Amino acid sequence: MLDHTDMRILEELSNNSRLSMKELGAKVHLTGPAVSARVMKLEDEGVIEGYSIKLNQAKLGYFVHAFITIITKSTHHAPYLSFLKTQEGNIVRNYKISGDGCYLLECKFPSNEILNTFLEELNEHANYKLSIVIGK
Amino acid sequence: MLDHTDMRILEELSNNSRLSMKELGAKVHLTGPAVSARVMKLEDEGVIEGYSIKLNQAKLGYFVHAFITIITKSTHHAPYLSFLKTQEGNIVRNYKISGDGCYLLECKFPSNEILNTFLEELNEHANYKLSIVIGK
DNA sequence: CTCTTTCGCTTTATTTTTGAAAGGAGTTCA
DNA sequence: TGAACTCCTTTCAAAAATAAAGCGAAAGAG
Numbered sequence: 001m002l003d004h005t006d007m008r009i010l011e012e013l014s015n016n017s018r019l020s021m022k023e024l025g026a027k028v029h030l031t032g033p034a035v036s037a038r039v040m041k042l043e044d045e046g047v048i049e050g051y052s053i054k055l056n057q058a059k060l061g062y063f064v065h066a067f068i069t070i071i072t073k074s075t076h077h078a079p080y081l082s083f084l085k086t087q088e089g090n091i092v093r094n095y096k097i098s099g100d101g102c103y104l105l106e107c108k109f110p111s112n113e114i115l116n117t118f119l120e121e122l123n124e125h126a127n128y129k130l131s132i133v134i135g136k
Numbered sequence: 137m138l139d140h141t142d143m144r145i146l147e148e149l150s151n152n153s154r155l156s157m158k159e160l161g162a163k164v165h166l167t168g169p170a171v172s173a174r175v176m177k178l179e180d181e182g183v184i185e186g187y188s189i190k191l192n193q194a195k196l197g198y199f200v201h202a203f204i205t206i207i208t209k210s211t212h213h214a215p216y217l218s219f220l221k222t223q224e225g226n227i228v229r230n231y232k233i234s235g236d237g238c239y240l241l242e243c244k245f246p247s248n249e250i251l252n253t254f255l256e257e258l259n260e261h262a263n264y265k266l267s268i269v270i271g272k
Numbered sequence: 273c274t275c276t277t278t279c280g281c282t283t284t285a286t287t288t289t290t291g292a293a294a295g296g297a298g299t300t301c302a
Numbered sequence: 303t304g305a306a307c308t309c310c311t312t313t314c315a316a317a318a319a320t321a322a323a324g325c326g327a328a329a330g331a332g
Binding site for chain 4: 273274275276277278279280281282283284285286287288289290291292293294295296297298299300301302
């Protein structure tokens with residue numbers, strides 16, 4: 001289904017999704033139209049779900065990056081989930097997990113003070129364990 | 137430093153980084169050359185770190201997505217880190233964290249069997265807590 | 273107040289890329 | 303042997319990117 005050339009294409013586009021089809025073609029030894037057809041096929045099949053950018057969060061004012069393991073207080077999660085909707089600017093992703101907790105929340109904050117405020121509000125809906133990202 | 141138009145540009149490129157400068161310009165009410173100059177500025181400043189794609193991991197054969205909290209056995213982490221290098225295909229990211237553990241490892245596997253093999257090898261270097269992603 | 277510089281944009285024109293169409297080579301299958 | 307299919311290349315018209323020139327508003331100096 002996916003051959004070696006397709007994997008090379010995905011690799012190159014992961015590194016730089018703004019390559020022109022001509023440049024991408026040169027990297028994988030195909031012409032522009034040939035590689036363009038393959039990319040369209042990968043999109044149609046749903047292998048490529050979209051094209052995005054990598055942002056430097058610190059340059060956007062987000063200096064704190066954290067993972068928070070969530071243990072909701074009640075058995076139904078709605079209060080927690082609707083709380084999240086009020087905090088969209090700080091949420092990167094909310095993973096539903098099996099294991100140590102109900103959710104794993106990835107989030108970002110301008111400062112520890114703002115993180116602290118967030119945690120106080122979060123604590124009305126859920127218990128948590130905080131992990132702050134130091135590197136990599 | 138970053139005005140409202142820059143934020144709009146980052147937003148649009150996050151949704152689709154392969155927009156032509158002309159299309160992007162139309163969305164933020166600028167001409168192609170004008171928006172192109174702004175994007176180049178955002179790149180030069182390091183706000184935009186790169187352009188990438190979103191891949192459907194299941195379609196690539198990775199059906200299991202997990203976060204593993206790592207507690208290294210010894211005080212020096214080299215054995216664990218060099219073990220990771222041997223497992224690159226399955227590793228998404230390894231975050232150094234402060235909190236519950238030394239690292240938070242995001243990884244993907246074709247099956248629970250392969251995850252199990254991974255965990256047995258991991259356990260030679262570190263203790264761990266496993267969280268398997270169920271959704272979102 | 274006026275002159276000058278700077279900045280960010282638009283317009284224009286050239287170069288480059290895209291994408292559609294036609295055609296060729298290799299493979300499969302009857 | 304040949305029909306159907308796949309995947310590629312070549313060709314070419316249309317679209318986009320890019321470089322250059324110029325415009326107008328804002329800021330600063332005399």
